[in-house]
Amino acid sequence: MATLEQVAFRAGCSLATASRVLNRNGPASDLMVRKVRRAAAELGYRPAGSSAGRLGHRPVVGVLIPSITNPVFASSLSSIQNRMLVAGHGVLIAQSNYDPAREADAVAALLNDRPTGLILTVCDPSTSKALLAKLPPTVLLNNLPTAQFPAAVTANNRGAGREITTFLIGMGHRRILFLSGNFAASDRARLRYRGYLDAMAENGLTPLDAVQIPFVSGYDQLDLGVAMTSLAPTAIIASNDLLALGVIGALKREGLSVPGDVSVAGFDGIAIGRLIDPPLTTIEMPDASMGATAASLLLDMAENAAPARHLDVAYTLRRGGTVRAI
Template identity: 70%
Template sequence: MSTLQDIASKAGCSTATVSRVLNRSGPVSEGMVRRVRKAASDLGYRRTERPAPMIRRRSAIGVLIPSITNPVFAASLLGIQNRMRVSGIGVLIAQSDYDPAREAEAIEYLLSEKPTGLILTVCNPLKSELSLPFAMPPTVLLNNLPTPRFPAAVTTDNRLAGQEITEYLIEHGHRRILFVSGHFDASDRAKLRYDGHCEAMAAAGLPVLDALQIPFVTGHDELDLAEPLKRQRPTAIIASNDLLALGVIGAVRREGLSVPGDMSVVGFDGIAIGRLIDPPLTTVEMPDTSMGATAASLLLDIAENAATPRHLMIGYKLHAGGTVRRLG
């Protein structure tokens, strides 16, 4: 078999020139190109094609969140991405818009990318897991309580948080408290907060008002509270998250009422914008960034070290802003 050296000798040039001609990898005169190609043809040279190098696919995990625009989940994503970056692992993101049907589609997409693991915030884990395939990579629930199928979870105590924020309002003299939330079938976190609220009201011997459930992702700027304010006559409103609490404050003001002069309002999450309004929002501050980082570390421990899946609970803090008035 002819070699580059044989062609170089016959063409009267260097092997480097032969290589440049045959690989079209550098400047060579037209005359030399013809000489090298003729020499290669005369010698019966056949170029051996090297197989293309295999591209090593970067490891990645899949993350499902209800909404990319909610600062709560953006903070959790930040914690997840920062932790995975240290380990050289990519992050694939999908959102469900608090819709169980879209949730199933989003998880199907993540699984199609063959992730090394999943971090999921779902509407209701006991219902959501019924639509998932039998074979799943290591999975950690974030913000959802663990289930027999998915025992690995990172949460905070939403029920107790709902109880404590209600007790805070009761201590400030409020007896009729309206709970405004997204639909409970779209968020078990909101349902747990409402359950805690109901327990605190019952323990104090106070009436429990029916929760007002609205869509999570649309219409906060157009929220109309005229009818429930007239019918239920609350002195305070608990919103199931801070974004909704801001919408409640806007709706209360459109009714000609002031916060907290005429109506007290509280929320959950502790997002930054709540501290920027006047007066600052009273809220239960959740550890969203640290929860994301903790979920990422737990997933890596399970996937890489075969650690036992476990439930980790992180604390919250009640932040007293200026949107609650003391009555009496």
Template identity: 70%
Template sequence: MTTLQQVAERAGCSLASASRVLGCSGPVSEQMARRVRRAAAELGYRPERLAATARSTRRPVVGILIPSITNPVFAASLSSIENRMLLSGHGVLIAQSHYDPEREVSAVHALLNDRPTGLILTLCDPESSRVLDLPLPPTVLLNNPPTPRQPAAVTVPNRAAGATLAGHLLDLGHRRILFVSGNFAASDRARLRHQGYLDVLARRGVAPLPPMQVPFIGSYDQLDLTAILAQEAPTAVIASNDLLAFGVIGALRRQGLGVPQDLSVAGFDGIAIGQMMTPALTTIEMPDASMGAVAASLLLDMAENAAVARHLQLAFSLRAGGTARAV
């Protein structure tokens, strides 16, 4: 039976370093982690915790952190991740952060208690998240851009998506475009989409309106736009996701305003219900299911084959629906 000492010798490192990598018990460089995992894979080494798992007939697991399980975007990704992990013999553990940076730390701690093979994380903001300071197993960011601390990520170019959607409304003649979003500190996706909006308005010499930020966790059916509509007089509203776009449309209708007769509305994500409504929602369609499958495959490649951590970026597309009209 292969020993940890043999793995360390094959990897050219100390026994302590090999133990830290395979036990996720301390900081090591990404290069060192890859060398140790590759040596373990080549030698067929099974840490005692995995051997014990096999003896108890308990499947290995991966941990998944998402902001909210009620959002169809994350549900689509989860379904694809679970299907891919099922093929590899892994179970899936799910935790929610509820868009709260503090809760995401405790949620990841809970996932780590089950000694997962790896993690797939959607963080509020990976640049500032304390999660990435923890001793983590192989980890892939999903929907977050990579960082020096965490180079493995599967994303879409959200900034470019924001620019594309704002550009579409500008092409329709709108010059007063309001951006309604969840709190930027709770979602780098929303912040990047807003930055893309700012980019294209600046290029075209159009003044942006101050963004309206609302809580992600709450009742969008209670959204009140009365004050900001009176103050800013927009002709179009971009919501940072489709669920919020539905809330915007509901708020406008409660004020007796029609979409798109009085105001145009657009969102991001391309969830199915947006295409079932009348008129269909103008949105940026994101490849959520594909992203989940790609993230799962990347994680398994890193964990089982010591593959290099890398950033994989998928494409988005503009879906021009009936909620945005020319002015």
């Protein structure tokens, strides 16, 4: 088994510096961090007391997602686990339930097992307290990079919001409502709404204020009576597909048909959207690809001392049957 002395020798630094880098308990330059991590990876060194010793000599990575029951995050998580399995890593999972206040505690719990690195989907990286702590190599998934955490894997949510809105406008719709989970709980939803605003402005149309509801419950009991009466939209964009399915149910309870009376579109491209009749019109996000990409990027950073970088994965507009021309 490799020793810390061998790591320090290969990295060309002192024993104390190598220890600080690998135990994340002191200052070191970015260049030295990369050298020490690369040397440790090449030699197969693991710090004493690390998670590798707790889980049968297998290193682990920590993953934070908003909800383990959402098919979007389940798809990303499955890809992360598959990629880490090939690399010989276990995966520790925590969820925030779309609650910014729970993120810091969730990340602290992951850090107790001294993971090789973290893959985090937070509510908003600009305000997340989870990102204030000193963290091991970290990749943001679905969040745009920050100055402190430049490694991120994303899809262009603002561009996707603009594209689905432009599509609806092209189908003749002018009064388009954006229905979303709370923006404070998801910067992805907020960016999609900004894309909606972009498209409405580009076409000289007056946007409607977004209707926001909690993310975690109530989709099956959604009440759109007031919104339909006061705003009279001909089309509704939901910030995710699960919410879009809730919208379709709510419209039916109001005695309205989709797309005969109101068109509906969503985001994510979950499988159940293809199973309903008619199939859901949506922006298909590459959730599985993004998860695998985030896992590979984290491994490259943690094991090979690769530089942090931002990777953007393409989305696709999937035209279903829930939008009609008017």
